[in-house]
Amino acid sequence: MTDSWRGYHLIGGNPTLDLVNTVSWRLDAARTFDRLAVPGFLSLWLARTGVVADPVTGETAVVDPVRELRETVYRLLTAPVPADVARFGESVAAARGLAIAEPALPLRWTVPINRIDDVVPALTLVADDFLRSHDAALVRQCAGSGCGWLFLDRTRNHSRQWCSSQDCGNRERARRHYRRAHPARG
Incomplete structure (x- = not known):
């Protein structure tokens, strides 16, 4: 079996x-x-990210809808088109119908995950909160060849290039070093 967390x-x-x-x-x-x-x-991802307190069972029922949400959010963050905005808006409207808020300010609407069917609406509201936040303007895509991961660039001059300096950043530095050391093969 593939170690799904290796490299993630x-x-x-x-x-x-x-x-x-x-x-x-x-x-x-x-x-x-x-x-x-x-x-x-x-x-496991839901538990490690803190979206749920305990791992949920029956995830196969929601993998495809979660994947669809993931791809819509990716397009909204990298190349938004009206169809994706409309699709996401419909998902948010449906999720808000299931949402509750704690009686405290500021109000924060969430969908409690009591069953597997609550996962997609809960993730939709998490994504909606993020997409409406100031942090959404800080999203960058890794400059590593083929990577494509997204991250928040909180550097002072917004110059972060890689998802991880130890991973994609190190590969790029090694490529540059090789090209300098072996110009004929570069």
């Missing part, structure tokens, strides 16, 4: 970005790996 880290800075990043090597068709296709990954 919660680096997005927000559960919405970490959901989008469940696809590794998104921009390299030969290496693309969708972790949601691995049995048990979604349940």
Whole structure:
């Protein structure tokens, strides 16, 4: 069995970005790996990101709708089109019908996850909160060749290039070093 967590880290800075990043090597068709296709990954992901307190069962029933939400959010963050905005708006409206808020200000609407069918509406509201926040303007896509992961660039001059300096950043620095050391082969 493939280790679905090998090479995957919660680096997005927000559960919405970490959901989008469940696809590794998104921009390299030969290496693309969708972790949601691995049995048990979604349940563990939900627990590790804090979306739920305990792992949920029966995740296979919601993998496809979660995948659809993930891809819609990815397009909204990278190349939004009116059809995706409308589709997401419909999902938000449906999720708000299930939402509750704690009696405290500011009001924060959430869908409690009591059963597997609550996962998609809950993630939809998490994504909606993020997409309406100021942080959405700080989203960048990794400049690593083929990576495609998204992250929050909170650097002072907004110059962060890679999802991880130790991963994609290190590969790029190694490529640059090789090209300098071996110009004829570059």
